[in-house]
Amino acid sequence: MIELKNLTCSYDSKLILDDINIKITNHLSILGANGSGKSTLAKAICNLIDFDGLVEVESTSIKEFSLLDKAKTISYIPAKLEVYDMFITVEEFVLLGRFAYKKSFFEYSAKDKNITKETFEFLKIEHLKEHTVSSLSSGEQQLVLVAQALAQQSKIIIFDEPTANLDPHNSKVIAEHIKGLKDYHQVILITHDLNLASYVESPVLFIKDAEAKLYEDGFFNNSTLEELYGVEFESLAVKYD
Numbered sequence: 001m002i003e004l005k006n007l008t009c010s011y012d013s014k015l016i017l018d019d020i021n022i023k024i025t026n027h028l029s030i031l032g033a034n035g036s037g038k039s040t041l042a043k044a045i046c047n048l049i050d051f052d053g054l055v056e057v058e059s060t061s062i063k064e065f066s067l068l069d070k071a072k073t074i075s076y077i078p079a080k081l082e083v084y085d086m087f088i089t090v091e092e093f094v095l096l097g098r099f100a101y102k103k104s105f106f107e108y109s110a111k112d113k114n115i116t117k118e119t120f121e122f123l124k125i126e127h128l129k130e131h132t133v134s135s136l137s138s139g140e141q142q143l144v145l146v147a148q149a150l151a152q153q154s155k156i157i158i159f160d161e162p163t164a165n166l167d168p169h170n171s172k173v174i175a176e177h178i179k180g181l182k183d184y185h186q187v188i189l190i191t192h193d194l195n196l197a198s199y200v201e202s203p204v205l206f207i208k209d210a211e212a213k214l215y216e217d218g219f220f221n222n223s224t225l226e227e228l229y230g231v232e233f234e235s236l237a238v239k240y241d
């Protein structure tokens with residue numbers, strides 16, 4: 001469980017999130033206009049930015065987690081992979097997800113390698129493991145990011161705009177994985193893809209004017225969407241299920 005108590009985030013003097021109080025007991029989708037503060041909220045939950053107030057994960061302040069314990073608890077999947085090593089293979093990249101569990105400085109254990117192998121099988125990407133990450137398409141790179149997060153075996157997975165760079169086919173593949181992962185992880189999804197959020201069926205936290213409002217249900221109807229986004233809606237979407 002994640003609990004936000006009086007969470008306030010600002011960059012310089014610009015207030016982004018103002019005194020947010022919410023218990024995130026299970027899955028959640030975070031929606032809101034560009035620049036409303038969705039990624040800022042995710043970064044605060046992961047203690048990647050300065051904030052006022054308290055973020056508690058499993059009843060402990062996130063500021064008290066060691067880096068390794070945090071890695072075992074939360075994984076954050078960005079919208080796009082930034083490749084810093086042009087020669088790193090998919091297998092090496094996914095193994096990095098086991099870093100927090102590594103017993104020897106020099107090598108990964110048989111267990112680490114086995115978990116990585118199972119992750120490849122689960123996501124049906126065994127055929128990519130010898131390839132360099134830099135040579136993959138955006139859709140394949142998104143699957144590799146998911147693989148690394150799964151290998152990390154954290155309780156909580158945060159997806160930050162997972163379908164932002166994907167074509168309809170790959171969006172559907174990722175959507176099905178995200179929904180399936182709800183059986184094993186607490187899934188937090190940040191997205192502009194209303195179709196995806198509706199398919200994933202988690203409660204919605206909508207961020208607007210530095211405030212957050214929780215919709216347990218009743219979010220995905222035209223009148224609510226029109227009021228929140230200020231544009232008209234009609235059904236026009238990929239069929240995810």
Ligand SMILES: Nc1ncnc2c1ncn2[C@@H]1O[C@H](COP(=O)(O)OP(=O)(O)OP(=O)(O)O)[C@@H](O)[C@H]1O
Pocket residue numbers: 011012016032033034035036037038039040041
């Ligand atoms: N490091 C930073 N320094 C200064 N301002 C920042 C920084 N990061 C984000 N911001 C500003 O904070 C606001 C919220 O940004 P954030 O990335 O959280 O929005 P978002 O809802 O995730 O947006 P989007 O949907 O466009 O990705 C934006 O106005 C952004 O310009």
